[in-house]
Amino acid sequence: MARRTRGRAVDGVLLLDKPLGLSSNHALQRVKRIFFAQKAGHTGALDPLATGMLPICLGEATKFSQFLLDSDKRYVVTAKLGIRTTTSDADGEVVAERAVDVSEAELVKALEPFRGDINQVPSMYSALKHEGKPLYWYARQGIEIERPARPITIFELKLLAFEGDEVSLEVHCSKGTYIRSLVDDLGELLGCGAHVASLRRTAVRDYPYANMVTLEQLEALLEQAREQEVEPSTLLDPLLMAADSPVADLPEVSLLPEVAGYLLNGQPVQVPKAPAHGLVRVFVGEERRFVGLGQIDEDGRVAPKRLIQNPNC
Numbered sequence: 466m467a468r469r470t471r472g473r474a475v476d477g478v479l480l481l482d483k484p485l486g487l488s489s490n491h492a493l494q495r496v497k498r499i500f501f502a503q504k505a506g507h508t509g510a511l512d513p514l515a516t517g518m519l520p521i522c523l524g525e526a527t528k529f530s531q532f533l534l535d536s537d538k539r540y541v542v543t544a545k546l547g548i549r550t551t552t553s554d555a556d557g558e559v560v561a562e563r564a565v566d567v568s569e570a571e572l573v574k575a576l577e578p579f580r581g582d583i584n585q586v587p588s589m590y591s592a593l594k595h596e597g598k599p600l601y602w603y604a605r606q607g608i609e610i611e612r613p614a615r616p617i618t619i620f621e622l623k624l625l626a627f628e629g630d631e632v633s634l635e636v637h638c639s640k641g642t643y644i645r646s647l648v649d650d651l652g653e654l655l656g657c658g659a660h661v662a663s664l665r666r667t668a669v670r671d672y673p674y675a676n677m678v679t680l681e682q683l684e685a686l687l688e689q690a691r692e693q694e695v696e697p698s699t700l701l702d703p704l705l706m707a708a709d710s711p712v713a714d715l716p717e718v719s720l721l722p723e724v725a726g727y728l729l730n731g732q733p734v735q736v737p738k739a740p741a742h743g744l745v746r747v748f749v750g751e752e753r754r755f756v757g758l759g760q761i762d763e764d765g766r767v768a769p770k771r772l773i774q775n776p777n778c
Contacts (some may be wrong), residue, residue, distance in 0.1 A: 472503035475698065476524035476773070477705025478533075482677040483511050483519040492680070495520050499683045500568045500701055506671070508533035508711075514554050517666035518677055523709070525773035528757070529711040539637045539668035542661055544648045546630040549658030551604075552590045554644035563657045565630045572627055575654050576634075579647060581623050584614035590639065617642045632663065670711075678704055708773065709746055711754045717746040718759065718767055725749040725756065733766035744770060 479500075483492050489510035497505040506527040508520045517540075522530045534591065547565040551558030574595040587593050589612070603610050621637035636644060645661050652659025667674055683701065690697040705711075718736045720728065727735050728747065740761055747759045747767065757772035 466652045472501050473525055475500055476526055477503050478526050478710050479521045479705055480672055480677045481521050482679045483521045483688055485516050486513050489519055492519060493521055495680055499687055506530050511666060512554055514662040520669050520671050522599060526708040528771050528773060529614050531709040533669055535640050536670040537639055538666060540644055541667055542634050542635050542636060543663040544632045544659045545658050545662040546632040546652060546659045548660055549652060550660045553588055553649040554661040561658050565657045567655050567657060575651060576622055580619050582618050584613045585617050587612050587750050588643050595602055616642055648670060649707055705729050715746050716740050717748055719748045722750050728769050731769055731771060733762050733768040736767045739767055
């Protein structure tokens with residue numbers, strides 16, 4: 466007997482403003498419960514210490530979450546100079562305390578080597594895997610694993626404020642960048658050590674900052690729906706970004722419904738004016754129903770790559 470699926474089929478991306486002290490997985494589970502969604506996944510964890518934008522994909526949008534994992538991010542970070550910790554943030558144990566004797570000119574000069582294409586050694590408290598286990602598992606056992614430096618790009622590193630032993634920075638970076646490692650490396654270059662005192666993610670891709678919502682706002686809408694005796698979806702679902710928004714920067718092709726039928730059954734189709742290569746978003750009909758991603762094959766046809774469940778197409 467088939468197992469009954471719990472929840473409703475709801476597709477889209479919620480821009481959650483993750484609160485301080487909550488893990489990304491706990492935040493995800495709360496959003497999934499509030500939306501009563503069948504399926505949900507986040508797009509790159511934020512530490513409990515961090516707040517800010519955590520895109521949560523619901524339903525068919527989960528099929529494109531990798532594109533958000535691979536996208537650029539923006540952060541505002543406050544670094545505490547003079548104290549180095551095991552985790553390079555305020556949750557770790559202090560391993561060194563040094564005097565802070567840094568001028569603003571010295572700080573500005575120290576920031577320069579971290580801009581552009583650089584190599585960064587990931588933190589031992591990252592979720593990178595070693596022999597099937599995340600590095601933080603080894604770190605908690607007191608085991609140090611040798612980590613090769615990885616190429617990243619810091620597109621922008623702006624000094625926002627410098628007062629006493631606290632430095633506030635705005636960082637626009639590529640995927641794979643560890644802000645804790647950036648702050649720790651900066652502290653060592655300055656000779657005084659540093660750790661992350663606070664961290665806020667302000668952007669993922671080009672998602673609007675103003676579209677973020679808090680868990681409190683979602684819970685309030687849920688209560689409002691109960692009081693008004695309406696379906697919660699009528700108040701909650703308008704908050705969602707489109708299911709194809711994680712891949713919005715890809716070119717698109719449009720298919721007639723009769724042609725789309727072949728694609729949805731696994732066959733490549735010829736599409737006029739299709740790009741020469743790469744991935745494309747596929748839409749069907751005048752109403753532009755999004756049906757997933759296609760891949761341009763060697764013959765210039767659009768082959769199915771990652772399709773969503775859409776029985777109405």
